[in-house]
Amino acid sequence: MAGETVSRENKQVLLKDYITGFPKESDMVLKKSTIDLKIPDGTNGVVLVKNLYLSCDPYMRNRMSHTVGSYINSFTPGSPMAGYGVSRVIESSYPDLKKDDLVWGFTGWEEYSLITNPATLFKIQNTDVPLTYYTGLLGMPGMTAYVGFYEICTPKEGESVFISAASGAVGQLVGQFAKLMGCYVVGSAGSKDKVELLKNKLGFDDAFNYKEEEDLAATLKRYFPKGIDIYFENVGGKMLDAVLLNAALHCRVAVCGMISQYNLDRPEPVRNLFTLVSKRVRMEGFMVGDYYHQYPKFLDLVLPLIKNGKITYIEDVAEGIESAPAALVGLFLGRNVGKQVVAVAPE
Template identity: 55%
Template sequence: MAGGGDDAAAARNKMVVPKRHVTGFPTEEDMEVVVGTVRLGVPAGSTSAVLVKNLYLSCDPWMRGRMSRHDEGATAPGLDFVIGETMVNYGVGKVIDSTHAELTAGDLVWGMSGWEEYTLVTQPESLFKINHTELPLSYYTGVLGMAGLTAYAGFMEVGRPKRGDFVFVSAASGAVGQVAGQLAKIAGCYVVGSAGSDEKVDLLKTKFGFNDAFNYKSETNLTAVLKRCLPDGIDIYFDNVGGATLDTALLHMRQGGRVVVCGMISQYNLEEPDGLRNMFYIIPKAVRVEGFNVGGYFHMYSRFEEEMAGYIKEEKVVVVEDVVEGIESAPAALIGLFSGRNVGKQLVALARE
């Protein structure tokens, strides 16, 4: 335990801040990189705080929701990004100074951090110490971090797979989708994925081991392609996109099917979200449609980390990352998520260890 950072040296701290609240599709111009300074020590008198040098920052679609202004009582009250203040997301970092009993200088951690070069974390219980430093640290922004835990909790706990299940994963080449699909294969399921380019479809089949995949942008009839790829119907639909894909998938669910509602990236930038027309079909087939938030599953992180690290070492789970360099690249990387520009988990490298 250290502290007394008021006398510590100062360093430059570049950070990404929102310039305005957003409606519709965000642009790079809605954010800017500003330069401040930071003391390289925890402020004197802080009894439980950690100063982290950020090494990798995660880009995730959920950040879009925090770029809008929500009225009091909305689904994300108090969580909107504050104009002119540093944006936040999960990241990987190295502890520079700490007054927290369980974290010391030099420890490698992941957790909620600022989109900046250094972050003072005043709730260090939200940080997880990295146990598998033999694996790439960047994996803790994705497969071994929030995205991986999201896929694991959603598919294993909410989806409750059984060997032989027919599984459909949308946005299947993304950070969550690629893990969910590979977990489905490990569980003995038949897995089909959708993605937004022929390159990504090939990735699903050759790298991630999906049984089949299709490019939703080039398929004019989603009903026809689902019948072609999953002629016996869908037991588990792992939904990352919502909208028309979810609506069509409801038509193809099998008796007792499960729809795991993880994300709705097709809806995030719409001022008037699409409605669903096929909800009736969940009644005769007793289909369960369940949303979830990964925040309710962090208690199982230790178990997940060990299991997932084992899968990676055994090459049962492979990882594809899309890495951009420097914090100046972060706004463009985030915006690219909404047009499918990234291939694999999108992250920003700040300083390599």
């Protein structure tokens, strides 16, 4: 019958309750609900989307705990989790987006989402690259690598660059940006396979498995006998302490994240902070959202690199929204190789 509202099953991943320690699959629950594929009457400035790909990112762990005063709100137990994703517009009452537009940005961990703040979404203009790239290489992780390396670290040709968690969504890009600048690049990772990936596929000058090193400071001294000029910080804890002991004069440290600390009740202390004074180190944390106005400039740099084969991007795609809890937990167990993506069930 003409004009009849179409309803669909809408699988959702809910947070069961706030957590402490390492996340478990059982901390999340899959719920089946029903959604009308129609924007509610009288609702303006919103879009209804079909989610195509969801991004698993380490910061999501912080949102699974009850925190006050954080830079981002905690998830609400019993409600769908949320994160970055790639979506197709089903219906829109927002003037800048129309039916069938592709977008990336914050969305629910569910098959269909009603986005009430669509001004935060980025319309995808370039569809001649894999759509999954907009969860990583051309999305938040790509922008994070770009901002941290170019804007925070202000690199120069010939400098020595160290990247922790180097095979992840951000680290693999920082390493390639650094090589394109003519830098000497070393990364750390948590398995032999990831180390080989860094050296043989991503073009790093060298790499090591931090789990096999008893003395991280001595390890870094071996790879950087003249000191580290740039450190892209993804890990924190003992790795940061070891880097500070090996900092070159005027070393720059871009603090992107500290994944080693997210699941600890008490974060590990950093003991070598006086190096900031003695070596005149500049260490700066940043939030990528503060730099999204530079996204067009970022695309101008990265899209030609992709199309000319000068950037390699590794993705780990889990199939079906049912796989999302295991995929997210896997980030903290080192299961993923490259950017962890969840491919939601097709339309």
